[in-house]
Amino acid sequence: MVQIRIVLPSVLILFILHISANAQQRNDSFTVYEQKIPNSPVSFKMIPIPAGSFLMGSPDREPGHKDDEGPVTKVFIDAFWMEEHEVTYDEYVLFQDEERDPEPKPDGITRPSPPYVDFTLGMGKTGGFPANSMSQYGAIMYCKWLYQKTGIFYRLPTEAEWEYACRAGSATAYPFGNNVQELDRYAWWAGNSENKYHAVKLLQPNAWGLYDMLGNVAEWTLDQYRTDYYQQIGRPARNPLQQPEHKYSLTLRGGHFKDGAVALRSAARLPSDRKWNARDPQIPKSKWWNADAPFIGFRIVRPVKQPDAKTAELFYTRLLSLK
Numbered sequence: 393m394v395q396i397r398i399v400l401p402s403v404l405i406l407f408i409l410h411i412s413a414n415a416q417q418r419n420d421s422f423t424v425y426e427q428k429i430p431n432s433p434v435s436f437k438m439i440p441i442p443a444g445s446f447l448m449g450s451p452d453r454e455p456g457h458k459d460d461e462g463p464v465t466k467v468f469i470d471a472f473w474m475e476e477h478e479v480t481y482d483e484y485v486l487f488q489d490e491e492r493d494p495e496p497k498p499d500g501i502t503r504p505s506p507p508y509v510d511f512t513l514g515m516g517k518t519g520g521f522p523a524n525s526m527s528q529y530g531a532i533m534y535c536k537w538l539y540q541k542t543g544i545f546y547r548l549p550t551e552a553e554w555e556y557a558c559r560a561g562s563a564t565a566y567p568f569g570n571n572v573q574e575l576d577r578y579a580w581w582a583g584n585s586e587n588k589y590h591a592v593k594l595l596q597p598n599a600w601g602l603y604d605m606l607g608n609v610a611e612w613t614l615d616q617y618r619t620d621y622y623q624q625i626g627r628p629a630r631n632p633l634q635q636p637e638h639k640y641s642l643t644l645r646g647g648h649f650k651d652g653a654v655a656l657r658s659a660a661r662l663p664s665d666r667k668w669n670a671r672d673p674q675i676p677k678s679k680w681w682n683a684d685a686p687f688i689g690f691r692i693v694r695p696v697k698q699p700d701a702k703t704a705e706l707f708y709t710r711l712l713s714l715k
Contacts, residue, residue, distance in 0.1 A: 422440045422471065422696065424438065424439055424440060425437070425438050425473075426438075429538070429542070434483055436475055436479075436480075436483060438474065438476070438694060439600060439602055440471070440473055441469075441471060441474050441553075441557050441600060441693075442471055443468075443469060443470050443471040444556070445467060445628070446466075446555075446556050446559055446561075446563075447465070447467075447563055448552060448555055448622075448659070449461045449464040449659050450462060450464065450565070450659035450660075451464055454657070456654025456655075456657055456660070459619070461660070462622055465622050465625065465627050465628065466629070467552050467628065467629045467632060468628060468629070469552060470696065472553060472694060472695050473693060473694040473696075474549065474691065474692075474694075476602060477522075477604055478523070478592055478604055478609055478611065479522065479523050479690055479691055480522055481512075481523045482520065483523070485517075485518070487503065487534050488504045489503075490503055501533065504530055504533070504681070505674075505678055507525075507681060508673060508674065508683075511524055511683075515588040515686070516588075521590070521592070522589055522592060522608055523689055523690075525683070525685050525688060526681060526682070527639075527678075527679060528548070528612045528642050528664070529679045529680060529712060530679075530681065532547075532711050535547050535548065536712075538692070539704060545695065545698050545704050546693070546694050547614070547692065547693060548690060548692065549611075549613055549691070550613055550631070551613045551615045551633075551661070552631065553613075553631075554613050554646075555658055557600065558598065558606070559658050560598040560602070561599055562658070566606065567598040567606070568596075568598070572653045576595075577596045578596050578597075578605075578606055578607075579606035579607030580604070580607040581607040581649060581653065581656055582649070582650055582651055582652050583652075587650065588649060589609055589649050589687070589689075590608060592604050592608070604646075606646055606647060606658075607651065608648065608649055608689070609648050609649070609688055609689030610644040610647060611645055611646045611689060611691055612690040613642070614633060615633060615634040615635075616637060616641070616643070617634075617641040617642055617643040617661070617663035618634050636714055637714070638715065639715060640664060641665065642663070643661055643662065643664075644664060644688065645660070645662065646660075647660055650687050667684065668688070669681075670684055671684055
């Protein structure tokens with residue numbers, strides 16, 4: 393088994409990221425494919441991200457560099473697929489609004505509590521707009537629901553997978569280079585968003601065909617946020633992960649429509665904040681929604697090697713039990 397140079401109290405997530413010899417190897421060809429959500433007209437594309445290595449983080453000289461972005465470290469990443477764009481409401485509402493009844497569902501999956509405000513704030517819902525304001529718990533539950541629907545294991549990306557996919561072979565501040573003047577072509581940010589998110593795929597993709605990796609809505613990753621991430625992962629690192637042990641803080645990537653340019657750099661990191669749920673009127677506060685975070689969303693990945701059903705269930709259970 394591939395080793396991760398992090399001491400973990402649990403190896404469940406490691407099993408999913410780097411499956412051992414008893415895993416199920418799917419025979420699908422490693423190409424772009426379209427995932428249809430059963431019993432609906434909704435589908436989305438998954439983009440193959442080849443295995444390789446890259447320099448993760450930002451150098452001290454990069455404008456906007458922060459201490460939690462380095463030192464720059466060589467990281468090796470296994471191949472995976474990543475969703476072409478952020479998960480949209482067209483996809484998420486199928487999970488959110490699936491018929492409820494008093495009896496437990498056969499798949500054992502609960503749906504999000506009904507939103508207590510309009511988290512879209514009138515910015516747009518169906519028609520390709522990114523789903524927003526969900527907690528990491530909500531994003532993971534969507535992945536579990538999609539697994540039950542399709543039989544294919546999906547999850548959130550690790551920080552390292554996310555940055556590797558975002559960079560798409562680049563070593564500059566942004567996937568397209570260092571010129572901030574180019575940002576409007578690739579991202580919805582404070583300079584062009586008019587203080588709202590926009591439908592996906594309206595701007596240019598990166599070199600690997602991924603849209604809105606920068607800006608629009610910030611994207612959940614699997615990792616616990618740590619300021620010393622780069623000191624913990626080893627040098628070089630292989631498929632690193634800071635296994636989450638608590639709800640706060642978790643790491644998001646990509647920046648969002650309210651952010652300035654430096655927050656949209658490939659290496660920029662965003663820790664989740666309890667304040668995002670400050671106005672939640674529920675007691676206890678919702679585990680599904682962030683009342684004050686319309687700038688938060690996610691996209692999903694699919695590892696090439698798929699776990700067996702028991703291991704997949706353990707993976708989801710472990711993440712969904714965070715306190």
